[in-house]
Amino acid sequence: MEWLREHPEVKTIRVAAADLNGVARGKRIPARFARKLMEEGTKFPFSVMNLDIWGEDIEDSPLVFESGDPDGLLLPTERGFLPMPWLDAPTALLPLWMFHPDGRPYEGDPRQALARVVDRYRAAGLVPVVATELEFFLIDDSGRTLRVPPSPRSGKRRTGGEVLSLRALDAFDQFFTTLYDACEMMDIPADTSISEAGPGQFEINLMHQADPLKAADDTWLFKMLVKGVARSYGFAASFMAKPYEAWPGNGMHMHFSILTGDGRNIFDDGTEAGSDALRHAVAGCLRAMPGSTLLFAPHENSYDRLVPNAHAPTGIGWAHENRTAAIRIPASSPAARRIEHRVAGGDVNPYLTVAAILGAALDGIEDRLPAPAPFRGNAYDQNLQQLPGDWGAAIEAFATCPEIRRIFPLHLVENYLMTKRQELHYMSELSDEETVELYLDTV
Numbered sequence: 092m093e094w095l096r097e098h099p100e101v102k103t104i105r106v107a108a109a110d111l112n113g114v115a116r117g118k119r120i121p122a123r124f125a126r127k128l129m130e131e132g133t134k135f136p137f138s139v140m141n142l143d144i145w146g147e148d149i150e151d152s153p154l155v156f157e158s159g160d161p162d163g164l165l166l167p168t169e170r171g172f173l174p175m176p177w178l179d180a181p182t183a184l185l186p187l188w189m190f191h192p193d194g195r196p197y198e199g200d201p202r203q204a205l206a207r208v209v210d211r212y213r214a215a216g217l218v219p220v221v222a223t224e225l226e227f228f229l230i231d232d233s234g235r236t237l238r239v240p241p242s243p244r245s246g247k248r249r250t251g252g253e254v255l256s257l258r259a260l261d262a263f264d265q266f267f268t269t270l271y272d273a274c275e276m277m278d279i280p281a282d283t284s285i286s287e288a289g290p291g292q293f294e295i296n297l298m299h300q301a302d303p304l305k306a307a308d309d310t311w312l313f314k315m316l317v318k319g320v321a322r323s324y325g326f327a328a329s330f331m332a333k334p335y336e337a338w339p340g341n342g343m344h345m346h347f348s349i350l351t352g353d354g355r356n357i358f359d360d361g362t363e364a365g366s367d368a369l370r371h372a373v374a375g376c377l378r379a380m381p382g383s384t385l386l387f388a389p390h391e392n393s394y395d396r397l398v399p400n401a402h403a404p405t406g407i408g409w410a411h412e413n414r415t416a417a418i419r420i421p422a423s424s425p426a427a428r429r430i431e432h433r434v435a436g437g438d439v440n441p442y443l444t445v446a447a448i449l450g451a452a453l454d455g456i457e458d459r460l461p462a463p464a465p466f467r468g469n470a471y472d473q474n475l476q477q478l479p480g481d482w483g484a485a486i487e488a489f490a491t492c493p494e495i496r497r498i499f500p501l502h503l504v505e506n507y508l509m510t511k512r513q514e515l516h517y518m519s520e521l522s523d524e525e526t527v528e529l530y531l532d533t534v
Contacts, residue, residue, distance in 0.1 A: 094172040095125055100181040104172070106133055108165055108187040109201055109311055111141045111507050112389065113440030114533060117187070125172075128185065134162040140189060140199045141506040143517075144390065144533055149509045154199075163189045163197050170308055176273040177319025186308065198500035201442035202304070208450045208498065209303050215457075217357070218350045219449050220429075221306040222299040226341040226437050227317055228334055229263065229291040230327045232531060235524075237334055239291035240326035252288040252338060259286035260293070270320050277316060279309045288402065289338035301350065303445055310343070310441035318532065330437035331530045332388065333395035340396030340403060341437030345448055346421070348429040349456075358428040363411070365420060365428045367459075372430060373409050373418055374462035375455020375494075376448060380407050380417065380434065382492020383447045384478050385485040385511060387435040391518045392530050394481050396436055399471045404434055406475030408466050415470035417478075434478070438534035443507075450498030486511050 095101060104125060107117030116139050120128060138154040140163075148155050165187040175182040189197040196203040212219055231240040231248075239248045242262035253259040260267065267284060274281040280298035287294050297313065300306050314330055321328035333340035349357050349372070358369035388397055396403045404417035411420045419431040430452070435444045454460075466473050479485040489495055490508055521529065 092126060092129060095122060095183065098174070098181065098183070101183045103180065104128070104183045104185055105175065106165065106185045106187050108135070108140070108189060109440060109442060110139065111199075111201055111440060111443070111503075111510055112144055112534070113201070113311060113314075113442070114142070114144075114146070115315060116140070116142070122183065129167060132164050132166040133187070135165055135189070136160050137163045137189070137197065137199065140197070140201075141510050143510055143514050144529065145517075149506070149513055152506070152509055154506070162192075164192050164194075165189055168202070168308065169304075173277050173312070175319070176276055177316065177323050186312070198502040199506050201440055201446070201503070202307070204499055204503055205304060205307055205442045205446040207500070208446045208453070211453055212349075212449070215453070216352050217453075218301050218352070219303050220299050220301045220348045220350060221303045221445060221449075222297055222346045223306060223310045223441065224294055224296045224342075224344040224346070225310065225313060225330065226287055226292060226294045226343070227328050227330045228289060228341065229266070229293070229321060230329055230334065230531070232327045237527065243324060250290055252290050252292060253286050254288050256286045260284065266320065266324050269323075270317065273316055273320060274313070277312060279313050279316065281313070287339070289335060292338070292341070299346065303449060307441045307445045327531060329531045331527070331534055332390065332393040332436035332438045334527060334531065336395070339401055342396075342403060342433065343435045343437050343439055343441070343444065345432045345435065345445065346429050347432070347449065347452070348427070349452070356426055356428060358430070359425045361425050363422075363425070368456055369420070369428060369430065370462040371455045371458070371460050372452035373455070374460035375451045375453070375458070376418055376430070376432060377407055377409065377462070378455065378460065379447065379451035379492070379494035379498070381476075381479060381488045382495045383451065383489070384434070385489040385507075386443045386447045387439060388482075388485060389440065389511070390438055390530060390534060391482050391515070392526060393436050393438055394485075397478060403436075404470060404478070406470050406473055406477055408470055408473060408475040409462070410465045410467065410470070413467075413470070416466070417470070420465075438530065447495075447498060451494060454494060454497060482511075482515055486515060
């Protein structure tokens with residue numbers, strides 16, 4: 092409430108929670124009801140947390156007609172009120188997560204799933220430190236064909252990708268200045284930005300932090316913010332995995348290390364190779380990777396990104412300082428030894444992705460799982476086990492994966508399967524143009 096008292100100009104509030112696809116579901120509420128909202132929460136149907144990508148109910152879901160479509164209780168997260176600087180009217184956003192009316196966490200809520208994994212770390216006396224890197228395209232979607240928007244500075248369009256180009260960044264300097272100011276207002280720790288290989292493609296890194304829930308919150312909020320700010324400039328920003336057939340797609344790479352209670356990095360043994368705990372964590376991530384692919388590549392378009400020689404991994408392997416690997420150990424000082432997980436696309440639900448990676452790593456550590464030898468050279472030329480090659484194969488791998496059921500509550504697994512199977516069925520009715528139109532803004 093203190094934030095609202097400091098911002099009397101705010102007259103409306105948006106309350107929102109992330110559904111299984113990471114889409115914000117919520118309500119608009121007058122600010123004068125804020126105290127009641129903070130003290131009592133609000134209600135959504137449980138079924139809202141696993142709508143399909145069109146926002147439709149899941150057919151035959153037990154959460155809908157069979158149970159009478161009952162309400163869950165939505166309570167504020169630790170984040171509190173945040174500004175929504177991309178809107179014209181001063182507005183506050185209050186992030187929520189879902190509980191049962193008796194106060195039990197709702198197991199179908201993706202943020203609760205991540206909290207459950209974090210609780211496992213806490214019980215083991217460990218603290219994960221997490222950072223994400225997000226790629227996105229700025230796109231003029233006003234015509235029939237997607238293209239790079241004109242620079243607000245020059246009015247010109249750049250037709251090709253410019254890796255690490257200051258000229259490409261400066262062409263959208265006003266946009267990035269507004270975006271960084273908004274990140275500071277929302278307490279999103281945006282760090283370095285670079286131009287990427289696709290036309291109008293950029294990447295922004297979010298800083299490491301010893302709070303995986305906040306890291307996932309920041310990632311979810313950042314995607315919402317980038318899209319909103321872009322629209323205020325008259326173009327779109329998209330985290331869609333592969334909006335252009337001829338150019339690399341959007342990834343969401345996740346870096347993580349694990350600390351003991353007294354701050355020691357368990358991946359550090361003073362050498363470049365890293366500790367046994369690092370290799371156990373890598374092994375856990377590799378073991379869970381086939382079944383987790385549906386979380387890292389959750390949509391039909393996601394699989395257009397996961398193809399050979401397109402700067403996205405296809406093989407299940409790991410390596411030191413090698414960006415063709417699914418899991419890369421970046422060069423660093425021993426104290427900063429960490430794992431970079433490179434499979435996820437920009438179109439993921441960050442709560443489920445962070446939970447899947449951290450959960451798999453902890454399973455590997457608890458099981459003292461031996462890692463295969465790291466490979467050298469081009470991953471696409473290695474004889475590696477491959478990720479599921481299409482959406483249907485990934486759905487079935489997820490359905491039968493024991494590691495997924497170890498990390499996630501069965502209720503969430505079943506809901507997610509129903510959601511993805513329904514989407515798979517109805518996506519077959521869409522043309523390529525309709526598919527792009529669907530995913531461009533929603534993911």
